[in-house]
Amino acid sequence: MSTIIRLFNITKVYQMGEEEVHALQGVNLEIKKNEYVAIMGPSGSGKSTLMNIIGCLDTPTAGLYELNGTNVSEMNDNQLAKIRNKEIGFVFQTFNLLARSDVLHNVELPLIYGGFSSAERKRLAKEAIERVGLSDRMHHKPNELSGGQRQRVAIARALVTNPSILLADEPTGNLDSRTGEEIMGLFDMLHQQGNTIIVVTHEEEIAAHAHRMVRIRDGKVERDEMVKHRRIAKSIVTS
Amino acid sequence: MESREIISIALSAIRANKLRSALTLLGIVVGVFSIIGVMTAVRVLQNSIESGLSNLGAHTFQIQKMPMMSSRREWLQALKRKDITYEQAQTVAERITLAQYVGIEGWQGGATIQRPTGEKTNPNVSVAGETPEGIPTNNWTIKEGRSITENDLLHSYAVALLASEVEKKLFPRGGAVGSEIKINNRRYTVVGTFEPKGASLGGSSDNFVAIPLTTFLEHFGKQRSLNIMVKAKSAEVYEECLEETRLLLRTLRKVPPGQEDDFYIFSNDSLIETFNEFTFYVKLGVGFISFISLLAAGVGIMNIMLVSVTERTKEIGIRKAVGARRSNILSQFITEAIVLCQMGGLFGIGLGIIGGNLAALAFSIPPVIPIDWALIGFLLCSAIGIVFGVYPAWKAANLDPIDALRYE
Known part of the structure; x- marks a missing residue:
């Protein structure tokens, strides 16, 4: 299996007023294609910072980050925007959909910035919406959907550009446990279909869906191990 | 990103805040109305004087x-x-x-x-x-x-x-x-x-x-x-x-x-000349006052755009996360300001032409449509949109995506 993500001695230092905050202190991590990784850690451990760097929303203070063999640790804003657009699909805790736009337009959004033609956009977006089982909600606005449905729209948006990694930040944090289980079922299915998935969470139950668990503490990788008893979602995609 | 796409985003943003957009437009409407109204009225009078003069023979x-x-x-x-x-x-x-x-x-x-x-x-x-x-x-x-x-x-x-x-x-x-x-x-x-x-x-x-x-x-x-x-x-x-x-x-x-x-x-010529000398100062005065009112309207536009950028910080964060570049965000917000100004401009031009032609009605002479001034008015308010839209748009484009996503 080819390596998709290679982090080498990544550090991140923030200036908080007078104080320097060392959020990451030499993180080394490799993630291969079609891995299903959970990044865990208590708040303040640096896992959000790590996720921002993996997601190319931020650049490390020092260290090397290779994504698909390209060094992205020293890219400028525009280059990072392009990488985010092509290589990374984000799924957020709070869904982060455009409230005024319908499902179709929300899913189309990355394709608009990717420079696809209108017809191509519609085709790809409809395909992605179908994959998350929301074909009959195409023209609904986010406030007309349930939490689980909103998260599925966000997943469709993350999938639509066919990115190298799906990066989910507490994807079930705003959902009840049954709906959360449903969403995790969707991730399990996407993993089976060959996607590389990284889930950032502080919940053991959610992390247990992954194959591999990386624990972060005080800006360092504390433990990196395979999950022994994988949890498989009972229900897979029911709309 | 296609310009059609940018314009449709701008229109939907304006539609989302109808009352606020309308009030912001009003300043531009008044400014453009006074320019176009006076220019139309002057042209109506000019036409009538010229046709009146042709009563004197060659x-x-x-x-x-x-x-x-x-x-x-x-x-x-x-x-x-x-x-x-x-x-x-x-x-x-x-x-x-x-x-x-x-x-x-x-x-x-x-x-x-x-x-x-x-x-x-x-x-x-x-x-x-x-x-x-x-x-x-x-x-x-x-x-x-x-x-x-x-x-x-x-x-x-x-x-x-x-x-x-x-x-x-x-x-x-x-x-x-x-x-x-x-x-x-x-x-x-x-x-x-x-x-x-x-x-x-x-x-x-x-x-x-x-x-x-x-x-x-x-x-x-x-x-x-x-x-x-x-x-x-x-x-x-x-x-x-x-x-x-x-x-x-x-x-x-x-x-x-x-x-x-x-x-x-x-003679016909000397009369037209006298009239033009007279109206030149009227035009100059009205032009100056209208320009100032357009500047004031522009400041209003800028203010509203700044509010809009703050309100939509999250939206900007989302767009950036899925791959929008600075230039995409910049052009989105500038376009919004321009479209806002142009809508105001079109209203102002329409009202100005109607208002100016009331003079034609009063003197029972044929109405005129000053296409050149309509065009100047339109370009002027587009320029106002650009000038006063740049700073808010620049501010939006330079938001940090992480902070913007976290904004509630």
């Missing part, structure tokens, strides 16, 4: 004591001048060499014309005392009957020619020529009628009667200044002819060399 000029358009001061000064007398005018007519016609005329307003059978006009008819050559220099055309003759002039005959409006009022079924009428209770015989000329500034130019100048002076009083109208033999000698007349009149009125003329010479 290469014809007119001399009179009072200015056509002037400041109050100039007007009061002109009042002190000596009248242009019939004798002076006749001497000019005799001595001039380069003229085809020299007409002499006097005007009196507010007359009532009536028939013995009772038909009667309003007391607003003008009476023109004319010499025979005054008819062609005024560019009047006889429709029926005959013109004023030397014989009429010599004997001060009480004969009259009716302009079309007066004829229509008194003789709706025709038969004016040969009939008796009364002008301010004096009896005249109608010997002819004129073709209609159409409306010009200040109302109809067909609401008058023409009588021999000598009769006019007897009936309406000799103490008045007359107008001299000169038609040059050809366009080539027009300037020379004008100079010749000027010198003749200066000599007759004993104006010392080096001093200004104590009379005014008008």
Whole structure:
């Protein structure tokens, strides 16, 4: 299996007023294609910072980050925007959909910035919406959907550009446990279909869906191990 | 990213806040309205003056004591001048060499014309005392009957020619020529009628009667200044002819060399020029005030755009997370400001053209659509949108995606 993500001695230092905050202190991590990784850690451990760097929303203070063999640790804003657009699909805790736009337009959004033609956009977006089982909600606005449905729209948006990694930040944090289980079922299915998935969470139950668990503490990788008893979602995609 | 896409995003953002957008637009609407309104009104007046002037025949000029358009001061000064007398005018007519016609005329307003059978006009008819050559220099055309003759002039005959409006009022079924009428209770015989000329500034130019100048002076009083109208033999000698007349009149009125003329010479061109000089300052003033109000409106736009950027921080974060570049965000917000300004501009232009043409309605002259000013107004408010949209858009484009996503 080819390596998709290679982090080498990544550090991140923030200036908080007078104080320097060392959020990451030499993180080394490799993630291969079609891995299903959970990044865990208590708040303040640096896992959000790590996720921002993996997601190319931020650049490390020092260290090397290779994504698909390209060094992205020293890219400028525009280059990072392009990488985010092509290589990374984000799924957020709070869904982060455009409230005024319908499902179709929300899913189309990355394709608009990717420079696809209108017809191509519609085709790809409809395909992605179908994959998350929301074909009959195409023209609904986010406030007309349930939490689980909103998260599925966000997943469709993350999938639509066919990115190298799906990066989910507490994807079930705003959902009840049954709906959360449903969403995790969707991730399990996407993993089976060959996607590389990284889930950032502080919940053991959610992390247990992954194959591999990386624990972060005080800006360092504390433990990196395979999950022994994988949890498989009972229900897979029911709309 | 296609421009169609950017514009549709901008429109949906404007639609999402209808009232706020409308109020922001209002400033632009008022600014553009005042520019377009005044420019339209000025053009309406200009058109009407030009069409009114073409009433003077080709290469014809007119001399009179009072200015056509002037400041109050100039007007009061002109009042002190000596009248242009019939004798002076006749001497000019005799001595001039380069003229085809020299007409002499006097005007009196507010007359009532009536028939013995009772038909009667309003007391607003003008009476023109004319010499025979005054008819062609005024560019009047006889429709029926005959013109004023030397014989009429010599004997001060009480004969009259009716302009079309007066004829229509008194003789709706025709038969004016040969009939008796009364002008301010004096009896005249109608010997002819004129073709209609159409409306010009200040109302109809067909609401008058023409009588021999000598009769006019007897009936309406000799103490008045007359107008001299000169038609040059050809366009080539027009300037020379004008100079010749000027010198003749200066000599007759004993104006010392080096001093200004104590009379005014008008031609179509000089009148248009005077009018343009007058309106130039009006345009300048209104333009300046409108520009300031547009600047104020622009500040309003900027304010609202800044609020909008803050409100939509999350949206900006989402767009950036899925791959929007700085330039995408920048053009999205600038476009929004421009579209907002242009909508205001279009409203302002529409209202301005309607408002300005109320002047046309008031003077019953054809309306105009000043396409050039509409275009200038449109471009101006687009420019305002760009200038005042850049800073908020720049601010939006430079938001950090992580902070923006976290914003609640």
